Amino acid sequence: MDQKLQAVIDxxxxxxxxxIPQWLDDELRDALRGELLVRREELTRAGIGREGDHQQRLDVRNDNTLWLDGLSLQQQRYLALMDELRLAINRSLFLGLNDYECHFAHYPKGHFYQKHLDAFRGRSNRVVSAVTYLNAWWPAGAGGELALYDSHDQLLGKVDPAPGTLVCFLSEEFPHEVLPAGDDRYSIAGWFRRDAHPLA
Ligand SMILES: O=C(O)CCC(=O)C(=O)O
Ligand SMILES: [Fe+2]
Structure with missing residues (x-):
């Protein structure tokens, strides 16, 4: 198996x-960021909560997002890569993931996402969170790190949104937050899901 896929599974x-540093090659990373920039006007303020109790809470998060539609070549390349990862995870870890949903995200300077969980046990079908960073560079000290905590809220570490880096974690297990970005911060945030399908 590809070394990077194996590293995610391990x-x-x-x-x-x-x-995983350098998950995306420079060309794909730049093409995706280019699409996000061209479509900037289409990004909207993200909300929190599920469909029924969806609300905008600018004190909790103030990133702008746009769901991928799979129409451009670069999105198709990205989604193909993530599908390869989904299948590899299923083969090795038996998680039965059947979908990957994801959105572009832009955190302008000073914007953040406070500590949260991406999934609550038994209340969501999100199993593995997978975020990829699209900036061409990220200078040291520019903030915008992803801070990951364990289930006792102890800080595990901070990840720089470095060019092309992928971060994956179990959605129900790890509270995390995006610290205020010191510059425009571009990413794709997504979730591998396990949805129940009625047996045919
Ligand atoms: O951009 C990141 O590093 C994480 C984003 C995030 O936690 C989310 O969108 O749920
Ligand atoms: Fe999150």
Missing amino acids: GLASNGFVV
Whole structure:
């Protein structure tokens, strides 16, 4: 198996989270960021909560997002890569993931996402969170780190949104937050899901 795929599986299996530098090649990373910038006007303020109790809470998060529609070549390349990862995870870890949903995200300077869980046990079909960073560079000290905590709220570490880096973690296990970004911060945030399908 591809070394990076294997590294994701090993990290998820042993720690429940993993950081893979250079997950995206420069060309794909730049093409995705280029699309986000061209479509900037289409991004909207993100909300929190599920469909029924969806609300905008600018004190909790103030990133702008746009769901991928799979129409451009670069989105198709990205989604193909994530599908390869989904299948590899299923083969090795038997998680039965059947979908990956994701959105572009832009955190302007000073914007953040406070500490949260992406999924609550038994209340969501999100199993593995997977975020990829699209900036061409990220200078040291520019903030915008992803801070990951364990289930006792102890800080596990901070991940720089470095160019092309992928972060994966079990959605129900790890509270996390995006610290205020010191510059425009571009990413794709997504979730591998396990949805119940009625047996045919
Ligand atoms: O951009 C990141 O590093 C994480 C974003 C996040 O936690 C989310 O969108 O749920
Ligand atoms: Fe999150």
